[in-house]
Amino acid sequence: MSGHRAERPNVIVVFTDQQRWDSTGVHGNPLDLTPTFDRVARSGTHAVQAVTPQPVCAPARAAIQTGQYPTTTGCFRNGIPLPEDCRTLADHFGGAGYATGYIGKWHLSDTEPVPRDQRGGYQSWLGANVLEFTSDAYRVVVFDDDGEPVMLPGYRSDALFDAAIRFVGDHADPAGGSVDDKQAAEGQDGEERQPFFLFCSLIEPHHQNETDSYPAPTGYEERYQGRWLPPDLATLAAAEDTTVHRHIGGYYGQIRRVDEGFGRLLDALRSMDQLDNTIIAFTSDHGCHFKTRNSEYKRSCHDGSVRVPMALSGPGFDGGRRIDRPVSTIDLPPTLLDAAGLDVPPQMQGRSMLPLLAEPDGEAAADWPQEAFIQVSESVVGRAVRTSRWKYFVTAPDADPWHAASSDRYVEAELYDLDHDPYELDNLIGLPSHREIADELCERLLERMVEAGEEKPVIDRHPAGAMAGQRRVDPHVHGSSRAPRRFGHQPRRG
Template sequence: MPERPPNVIVVFTDQQRWDTTGAHGNPLGLTPNFDSMARTGTHAVQAITPQPVCAPARAALQTGQYPTTTGCFRNGIPLPEHSRTLAHHFGAAGYATGYLGKWHLAGSDPVPPEERGGYGSWLGSNTLEFTSDAYRTVMYDEGGRPVLLPGYRSDALLDAAVRYAADHHAEPFYLFCSLIEPHHQNEVDSYPAPDGYAQRYQGRWMPPDLAALSASGGSAHRHIGGYLGQIRRVDEGLGRLLDALRSMDLLDDTIVAFTSDHGNHFKTRNDEYKRSCHDSSVRVPLAVRGPGFDGGRAIDTPVSTMDLAPTLLDAAGIGVPDDMQGRSFLPMVRDPGAEWPDEAYIQISEAECGRAIRTSRWKYHVSAPDTDPWRRPSADRYIETALYDLAHDPYELDNLVGLASHRDLADDLRERLLRRMAEADEPPAVIEPAPVRTHPQRRVDPAVHGLTLKGARFGHQRG
């Protein structure tokens, strides 16, 4: 009798920064269950979204394709019906498929069947932030009927995930559980944590970028307590889900992945919460546990969340489709020396038409000032806008763009970015250099800064 394939559950938060987790050094103990997954499973230390806004990031994760490929390059564009999602691929392999929570890839609520991305069981809302609030969670079932779930919103969704696992324990299942937390509640622009949770964390800790930038604007000081309180409650729900899987004797046979669509800079980089090139927008938590991922592996190379789709298929023994532009990082789990590019590629829309690459050391960002980011997915002319040294400036407070000392570096990153744009099937474009600046104490040694080691000699020099 053939071995049963692993179950797969994705727990997906909305707008969660990477540095809210203990695995990334957060001092508040917000995420012990995520931290355990990262410690004993596989932790993508530098996980980067391909698009720092809701719908494009979700389209990319569901399809393994860039937003410019699916056409969902901004919010408000439904996922095309011909797009093949994780649900289609798992369903074709004999899995039961289920979706819970926020979708944001359709044109309306309730989401019509043809816009549900091929999922079988359905209990969701296209825009959950508008059909619910913290203690009133309303979603729609397969028949389009409203369903009111009891409890705090993230509890309600994770409890529904437990019920789904219990109902489908006798067959292989794939479940995508999409939370709204820690996203703000749109109509009141607040972060409604459970009673008492905001007070527990307000004023205790602030990410360095927010501490530095909030003095001149932003909403972090007002919202950070509720934001962190939401994350704490989500992690408690994650723990309940893992406990329930253990009690049903499913834990060892289930791959559980936890990640987010994008981060949150609390209006310090623009007049919204994301849609920028900075790690506060694009860097997210990502850990995977279960068959194929256990053993405490940390992947230090930048990984795109778009790579999660082919990785999950690969881990389940399902062939990765040729049209997926993401790639499975499972080979890196098995072999730390496996070949992998030292960069993640980012497309930015709505606030600007922008492009960026993030390496382990550098962030290079360009934007198209003459292009309407709501009407056009790409441009033929970009201008260098930002360059950050993440080793010495991890919170991106010192923009090095245009410095003559960094010109060779910027040229190298420009060529890498253009190559990634071409690989994403974007139209040809030019990137114009930023205006030249100088600084008396800035210089770059290419060998030291990882640009090139051609011709370098290793070992001790005799005196």
């Protein structure tokens, strides 16, 4: 029986840390790690080519809270608090009458516990700035509204999902939404039930910093150790300084337990008759390449570092739909506001994805950029664009990646053909056969940098290399950033 619903949906974001896209079954992982996520992706909306705008924790988190690029907020690396004048998802939902809550890792403050004025406007708080420093797998310490430490029982991701379920229970419609008496489904004095916006930010499958380990629940690491590896990790794991074989079992075990907790959250919503009236978004801040690309786990342009799982369900997203073009997690904030019927602020630099669902071949979809824009910091000062087929990356050799948010000069560093080399094992930059496509991608990258508010830099060409056998690329046939659509359609703008 379906009862009366509040006109405005609840909204929940489940946010993992350092989760690769290909840890999920819908992306081909054969180990059945994510049956809950896979079900949501298949029955809801699956953003197939989702990437982060910044493969570093704090910048990625600033972007998903504000819908702005890290160079816009100033949070271009870890250790820079989110400016108090930045408007967040909590500010926008709270201003529209939502009850807002944050649970888990924040990483946008400069102190622990996070003071109230650095919590991004969230009304209810149960979190830690750097959760991997205040807790470990079975000792979970967070801080409450008053900044007092709270120890949560259970394995860490379980403990945070338990807290999320308690939040939902505290804010769910007391009538359960299943009665026919409208007055019973409303608050006192006939007021509409207050909807809620909850951001549940997990630490898993991030490593435990002080031990450089991936502590899975008891018995879970053993299930997955020594089993399937993505081709990039399988190829690059032989290097002495990589940690693939040592850590993959724990990493996979963490992901499996997160997925089980995600399933419990959905079950709780269903039991309170709130599932059909709740928009749920699941994604991650960035991926993990296990030190196969640099001396860290992320901070590179490769899909192992920047590509993430993303699926949405609930009002506006059900029906088994796919967005099979590059989108960014910076597009999630405007999408959630739009789906809840709220205005998207003009200062947001992401775009609502709803037009891609409403009219996949419509004008708005035709105007959608054919590439995602990525900023990289800490390892290098870098910039990238990723189309469905190509990845183009430049770095600033004269810039200090810890102190410089951007540069006035970059040099071409990497180019990958994702159609034929999806795990980016063959760097094509500098090949004469790929000069034209590199030039087109360079032009588009410059445009995206300026659109993001950066000064237009100079990008130096990579020195030409030798011809690679019979390679020859016609970008207008094989899908550059500006390739015309087939069957007589006009080229897409942007």
